[in-house]
Amino acid sequence: MNTLFLDIRNPLQNTDAVNTAAAFLRAGEVVAMPTETVYGLAANAFDSTAVHKIFAAKGRPQDNPLIVHVAYVQELFDLAAHVPTAALRLAEKFWPGPLTIILPKKDRVPDAVSGGLSTVAVRMPSHPSANALIRAAGVPLAAPSANISGFPSPTDVRHVMDDMDGRIAAVCDGGNCEFGVESTVLTLATDIPRLLRPGSVTLEQLREVLGEVQVDDAVLHPLQAGQTASSPGMKYRHYAPLAKITVVKGTAQDFYKFLAKNSKKGDLALCFEEDVPHISLDCVTFGQADDPFSQTHRLFDALRELDEKKAKTVWARDPASDGVGLAVCNRLYRAAGFCFVHNTLTVGITGITGAGKSTLTKLFAQKGFAVVDADAIARSVTEKGSPVLAQLAEVFGEDILLPDGTLDRRKLGARAFADAESTQKLNNITHPAILERIRTAVLDLQKDGKNAVLDVPLLFETGLNELCDHTVYITADHGIRMARLQSRDGLSAQEIEKRMQARFDEAYFTERSDFVLVNNGKDGLDALFEELFAKITAELTEKP
Numbered sequence: 001m002n003t004l005f006l007d008i009r010n011p012l013q014n015t016d017a018v019n020t021a022a023a024f025l026r027a028g029e030v031v032a033m034p035t036e037t038v039y040g041l042a043a044n045a046f047d048s049t050a051v052h053k054i055f056a057a058k059g060r061p062q063d064n065p066l067i068v069h070v071a072y073v074q075e076l077f078d079l080a081a082h083v084p085t086a087a088l089r090l091a092e093k094f095w096p097g098p099l100t101i102i103l104p105k106k107d108r109v110p111d112a113v114s115g116g117l118s119t120v121a122v123r124m125p126s127h128p129s130a131n132a133l134i135r136a137a138g139v140p141l142a143a144p145s146a147n148i149s150g151f152p153s154p155t156d157v158r159h160v161m162d163d164m165d166g167r168i169a170a171v172c173d174g175g176n177c178e179f180g181v182e183s184t185v186l187t188l189a190t191d192i193p194r195l196l197r198p199g200s201v202t203l204e205q206l207r208e209v210l211g212e213v214q215v216d217d218a219v220l221h222p223l224q225a226g227q228t229a230s231s232p233g234m235k236y237r238h239y240a241p242l243a244k245i246t247v248v249k250g251t252a253q254d255f256y257k258f259l260a261k262n263s264k265k266g267d268l269a270l271c272f273e274e275d276v277p278h279i280s281l282d283c284v285t286f287g288q289a290d291d292p293f294s295q296t297h298r299l300f301d302a303l304r305e306l307d308e309k310k311a312k313t314v315w316a317r318d319p320a321s322d323g324v325g326l327a328v329c330n331r332l333y334r335a336a337g338f339c340f341v342h343n344t345l346t347v348g349i350t351g352i353t354g355a356g357k358s359t360l361t362k363l364f365a366q367k368g369f370a371v372v373d374a375d376a377i378a379r380s381v382t383e384k385g386s387p388v389l390a391q392l393a394e395v396f397g398e399d400i401l402l403p404d405g406t407l408d409r410r411k412l413g414a415r416a417f418a419d420a421e422s423t424q425k426l427n428n429i430t431h432p433a434i435l436e437r438i439r440t441a442v443l444d445l446q447k448d449g450k451n452a453v454l455d456v457p458l459l460f461e462t463g464l465n466e467l468c469d470h471t472v473y474i475t476a477d478h479g480i481r482m483a484r485l486q487s488r489d490g491l492s493a494q495e496i497e498k499r500m501q502a503r504f505d506e507a508y509f510t511e512r513s514d515f516v517l518v519n520n521g522k523d524g525l526d527a528l529f530e531e532l533f534a535k536i537t538a539e540l541t542e543k544p
């Protein structure tokens with residue numbers, strides 16, 4: 001099909017173009033029209049055959065109903081079986097404008113428009129070109145967003161041409177869309193009015209007019225298995241660019257730190273303009289952090305830009321969710337398929353024997369930090385049936401296995417620590433597996449949004465410090481450690497000296513650690529810990 005391009009940016013001057021488009025509509029054809037929210041794919045709402053053409057052009061599922069666009073409030077009475085005063089109050093306040101009202105439908109509204117539901121969605125757009133077109137057509141226009149189903153809604157005529165050229169009779173150019181996200185959808189067909197889709201008319205504004213307004217669960221959450229969508233559009237993956245988008249929950253600082261730690265070369269950041277200087281990745285921006293209107297205006301463009309850049313992995317800033325921000329979150333979260341990560345705190349602790357490393361780890365655990373204990377993991381890699389254990393048996397003799405298949409640690413110890421070469425062999429077999437397990441454990445916790453504390457004797461030597469946001473070295477004076485170890489482990493002074501000699505010098509640790517705790521006090525670690533904890537968590541903020 002040859003698609004006619006019509007300029008109706010100034011409808012009063014371009015009356016010929018408006019009339020041409022209106023004639024197509026009256027003849028049962030589909031025409032793309034600008035609105036103040038996004039471009040729509042319009043057809044005569046009372047003509048089922050014409051409406052079916054919209055579904056075909058978009059590849060839209062038949063059960064997803066369309067919004068009917070009108071030019072006068074009175075047209076509500078042609079479409080709705082009953083018009084409550086609440087609808088008229090809303091129309092008075094917000095029409096023409098980006099609010100769609102759902103009401104019980106009249107029989108004359110075809111099933112194709114309502115997706116088989118008993119209700120109809122109506123809105124009066126404020127875009128002068130849309131208004132002129134509806135008036136010239138002389139019929140209400142059913143119109144979904146003018147994108148191929150599942151792709152971001154078009155906010156510029158160029159996007160409409162990208163998606164629709166050759167599929168419909170005409171595309172009308174009305175300039176760039178003012179709001180950039182689709183209208184607010186509110187149903188009055190429920191006992192209590194319910195927000196089905198947030199938009200530029202905010203929940204707060206609706207509550208001012210109506211009092212109680214419920215927010216449909218699907219606004220910020222994925223549908224659970226078996227749950228039916230109040231608005232059929234909510235059940236489809238929507239607003240989806242081809243890239244895999246993950247929203248990083250939390251503040252700007254959380255976002256920057258997360259990216260510094262977790263992003264790879266070639267990843268993209270979907271962020272606010274003021275974030276750009278703080279990020280080393282290629283950035284696609286969607287407005288300014290404190291201006292949700294700038295975000296709605298830019299978001300769909302930004303999503304399309306990701307595709308143009310052939311982005312694969314995208315990390316997105318989490319917008320504020322109040323006011324118009326609710327619409328931004330709703331669209332972004334859906335584009336991300338509700339995939340979130342949290343920036344977390346990972347603290348690595350290392351320390352000299354007897355300085356209080358285990359106690360410090362416990363104090364972090366009491367604050368809700370998950371503990372990754374290198375010693376416990378080291379033991380676990382030689383568990384019964386593990387590949388590491390099989391390798392050890394091959395090198396150190398099958399008889400290091402007990403009859404039940406578990407490791408005889410004493411026997412292995414005797415052989416592996418007999419000389420330096422054997423110790424090296426032991427380490428070559430076990431260390432890679434231990435490191436891998438620690439690494440996986442830490443990354444899993446970070447993915448789950450959990451703060452973690454790593455108790456790792458060889459934190460710097462193994463490079464595990466790289467996974468940590470902060471490293472802590474805990475130490476104490478020689479005499480104090482001696483006394484602690486003697487009373488704790490019942491070791492002789494000589495045995496303790498021997499253990500301690502195996503360590504690097506202090507400077508190695510103090511130079512590398514972010515924090516050095518000198519635990520010489522008699523009153524325990526509590527005060528030192530609280531001070532440390534306050535510093536470490538200063539930037540960590542929770543968002544609901």
Ligand code: TXA
Nearest residue numbers: 037039040065066119120121144145182183231232233
């Ligand atoms: O701003 C907008 O609303 C744009 C412009 C073109 O007007 N239109 C738009 O249409 O976004 P569409 O089809 O992309 O989204 C309409 C949404 C869908 O989620 C649909 O399921 C829902 O409104 N909807 C339509 N009629 C409904 C009904 N009777 N009951 C429940 N949800 C309905």
Ligand code: MG
Nearest residue numbers: 144145153182
């Ligand atoms: Mg749509």
